[in-house]
Amino acid sequence: MCVVKRIILGSASPRRRELMEQIGLEFEVVVSHKEEYYESVLPEEIVKELSLMKAENVASELETKDMIVIGADTIVVLDGRILGKPKDEDDAFYMLKNLQGRAHEVYTGVTILNFDGNGARQVCSHAVRTTVYVHDMDEEEIWRYIKSKEPMDKAGAYGIQGRFAAYIDKIEGDYYNVVGLPISYIYQQIKGRDKRGQSLLERV
Numbered sequence: 001m002c003v004v005k006r007i008i009l010g011s012a013s014p015r016r017r018e019l020m021e022q023i024g025l026e027f028e029v030v031v032s033h034k035e036e037y038y039e040s041v042l043p044e045e046i047v048k049e050l051s052l053m054k055a056e057n058v059a060s061e062l063e064t065k066d067m068i069v070i071g072a073d074t075i076v077v078l079d080g081r082i083l084g085k086p087k088d089e090d091d092a093f094y095m096l097k098n099l100q101g102r103a104h105e106v107y108t109g110v111t112i113l114n115f116d117g118n119g120a121r122q123v124c125s126h127a128v129r130t131t132v133y134v135h136d137m138d139e140e141e142i143w144r145y146i147k148s149k150e151p152m153d154k155a156g157a158y159g160i161q162g163r164f165a166a167y168i169d170k171i172e173g174d175y176y177n178v179v180g181l182p183i184s185y186i187y188q189q190i191k192g193r194d195k196r197g198q199s200l201l202e203r204v
């Protein structure tokens, strides 16, 4: 019989928490307040770097034995420019005005740190891209959406899972990746078996 490892989600995002709960994983949330920054240039490298930093920041505050630590970061990319969370309502307006009527990319980077019983770790960082097509929005619609407060804590100033569903034409790729976590990728990774036939979830 195997003993299952503790899984730590290193995120303050309620969406990430909900997606982990949705698939029935048992996990704990630990939030680190250490600063994050990146040096990479390409979007997929940026989100991988940030997700690694988030996971490492959380791991540095824990006794990391027989444990899986997950970090994630989501950005919206439009014409090569990165849109993070809006600073204020005018910033949200600027982002939404540019996103409407066309396609953009959403990248989420995920890092899974897998610690064995001796505290030795394996690192797996991966980025997932989804293309999102947004319908035309007039200025009144954009302001109405901003006044709903939904955009303010989200990359690109929108939440596909909320009122913004009204403006989603179509997507190509993983929906959950846009919400903040490519959840089936994570599950398949941690359930996957290594050469000894052992799942990441099992303690040695």
Ligand SMILES: Cc1cn([C@H]2C[C@H](O)[C@@H](COP(=O)(O)OP(=O)(O)OP(=O)(O)O)O2)c(=O)[nH]c1=O
Binding pocket: 010, 011, 012, 013, 014, 015, 016, 054, 072, 073, 074, 075, 076, 085, 106, 153, 154, 155, 156, 158, 159, 160, 161, 178, 179, 180
């Ligand atoms: C594009 C998009 C983003 N988002 C959210 C997911 C993330 O919470 C947020 C992107 O910001 P992040 O910096 O990736 O994450 P966070 O600061 O919210 O949480 P933490 O760093 O503690 O893990 O935007 C949505 O909820 N829906 C969407 O459609």
